[in-house]
Every structure is written in C-alpha cells, then in structure tokens.
Amino acid sequence: MRIFGLIAVALMGLVFDSAPARADGHAxxxxxxxxxxxxxxxxxxxxxxxxxxxxxxxxxxxxxxxxxxxxxxxxxxxxxxxxxxxxxxxxxxxxxxxxxxxxxxxxxxxxxxxxxxxxxxxxxxxxALPYKIRIANNCGSDLNVALRYVDPDSDEWRTRGYFVFSPGERGSITSTRNSIIYLHGGRGDKYYVGPDMREYRVRGNDEKFFRVDMKDEGPTQTFKC
CATH class of the missing domain: 2.60.40.1120 (Carboxypeptidase-like, regulatory domain)
Known part of the structure; x- marks a missing residue:
C-alpha cells in the first residue's frame, strides 16, 4: 500500500444505544x-x-x-x-x-x-453502498478535509467541503459506489500531497486534491503529522 500521508485503519469506534423500553398504548x-x-x-x-x-x-x-x-x-x-x-x-x-x-x-x-x-x-x-469514506485525524491540530467523489444518486462527480476533524477524531463523510475518490487535507496554509494531484474549487478556493483508490488503500484515510 502506498503511503502519501495516508494509511488504512480499522473501523471507527462507535458508542451504542440500548433500545428504549416499550411504552403502553397504541403505536x-x-x-x-x-x-x-x-x-x-x-x-x-x-x-x-x-x-x-x-x-x-x-x-x-x-x-x-x-x-x-x-x-x-x-x-x-x-x-x-x-x-x-x-x-x-x-x-x-x-x-x-x-x-x-x-x-x-x-x-x-x-x-x-x-x-x-x-x-x-x-x-x-x-x-448498501460498497464504499464508506472515513477520515482519521492523527495530529494535534484541526484538519480541514474536502472530497471529490461520484454521487451515488446522480452518478456525477461532486465536490464537498470543508469537513473539520478535531485532533484524534475519526468519522465518516459519505458513501459511494466508485472506489476512486480525490481528497484534500489542509492545516492552515499547508496541504497533504499524494498521487495524481489535481485542483478543484471548494467554497471559492482552488484546492489541491490527491487520488485514492479505496480498493487498494481501504475506506479509512488517516492523516498523519
């Protein structure tokens, strides 16, 4: 697996609810x-x-x-x-x-x-959609993420952002049927680099994105310092 500031990690930890007690009456x-x-x-x-x-x-x-x-x-x-x-x-x-x-x-x-x-x-x-896009921030500062992916409803490429991940936070953004996505990860005026760098516009800003194939690298992308 290629490492460009990203590695695959396990499923994020989830806190589970117990089912509520059954109420009296009709429902x-x-x-x-x-x-x-x-x-x-x-x-x-x-x-x-x-x-x-x-x-x-x-x-x-x-x-x-x-x-x-x-x-x-x-x-x-x-x-x-x-x-x-x-x-x-x-x-x-x-x-x-x-x-x-x-x-x-x-x-x-x-x-x-x-x-x-x-x-x-x-x-x-x-x-179910086969690819859930997850992000893990393994640094001590906030991470701003933008995503370029194929929207499963329209089957068209879509750019979304920014998603802010706090230090140590893991979470999912969305899902897609296409294993290929493009990610932007930024901290202040610095950004992460990887294969097949491309530029897309996010909220009026031209940002650098790198290519990820989730078949090879897994659904969770980890940003390291």
Whole structure:
C-alpha cells in the first residue's frame, strides 16, 4: 500500500444505544432486521411518543438478528445504517449522531399500514453502498478535509467541503459506489500531497486534491503529522 500521508485503519469506534423500553398504548413498533453477513450499526430519527423528534444511535444489530428499536405514532421515520466498509446512506435528511461534527445522510421510511402494530425495515447488503469514506485525524491540530467523489444518486462527480476533524477524531463523510475518490487535507496554509494531484474549487478556493483508490488503500484515510 502506498503511503502519501495516508494509511488504512480499522473501523471507527462507535458508542451504542440500548433500545428504549416499550411504552403502553397504541403505536408503530419499529424494528430492524439485519440480513447481511456482518454486524450493522443503525441510527434512527423518529417522533417519540412525547411528540418530539430526536436522533438515537448507534444500535448494534448482529447478522441475521431482528431488533426492536423504537415506538412512534408517526408513520414517517428516518435511518442511517453502516457496517465495516459499507453503509445505507440517504439524501432525505442529514443529522448528526451523538453530537459528532459529521452529518450523516438518512433514508426516509413511510409506514404503509393502516393500523398500529409491528413494522420491520430489512437491511440487505444489496441495498448498501460498497464504499464508506472515513477520515482519521492523527495530529494535534484541526484538519480541514474536502472530497471529490461520484454521487451515488446522480452518478456525477461532486465536490464537498470543508469537513473539520478535531485532533484524534475519526468519522465518516459519505458513501459511494466508485472506489476512486480525490481528497484534500489542509492545516492552515499547508496541504497533504499524494498521487495524481489535481485542483478543484471548494467554497471559492482552488484546492489541491490527491487520488485514492479505496480498493487498494481501504475506506479509512488517516492523516498523519
């Protein structure tokens, strides 16, 4: 594996929620079924029984298991799910989980049954995007990251940034079907270099990007001092 200020690292650490206690009364009982070969972590945005919307996660669902996660009287909820190297990302809403600075793309689900009762969302690996783009900042200062990637919804190249990662922070930005991405990593007036350097515009600034093939280098890109 080539090292250009980047190396592959393991899946970021996640803090898991326990499922809420079942409430009395009528409601939709929302469960998730993991039909994949590896554990999946789910974050859920739904309208609680007290009427307030809120995001809860991460819930860890082992392979082949079905887990009850929430009760709601509302027919609409949103979720983001991820596993090692894949995720179920969406464009319907973007939320932060556990006050992390990175916003995750959530998918909308509309319950189409007329009466309250059990409702299960199935997660299959066929529905997952194969490449989750993760960043790890292994330095003692903030890291500004910009990304050039193929948007899975439009299949067109898109440039996004800046994402700020604090010292020691790890997190995911988005997912894509294409293993090739271009990254910009900057600290003040300095930037990281790598193969096939290119220039793209980010929020009015011309920035230097380097090429990453996640097939070879893994989904997590680590910026070292």
């Amino acid at each position: 939709f009982k929302i469960s998730f079924q993991n039909d994949c070969w590896q554990s999946v972590q789910v974050a859920l945005n739904y309208r609680h029984l007290d009427g307030d919307w809120g995001v809860r996660g991460w819930y860890d669902i082992p392979p082949g298991e079905t887990c009850f996660l929430a009760e709601s009287k509302n027919r609409i909820y949103y979720y983001h799910a991820q596993s090692d190297g894949t995720d179920w990302s969406g464009k319907d809403r973007f939320y932060k989980v556990r006050n992390k600075p990175v916003s995750y793309g959530f998918r909308e689900v509309r319950i189409d049954r007329e009466t309250y009762g059990e409702w299960t969302s199935r997660l299959t690996c066929d529905d």
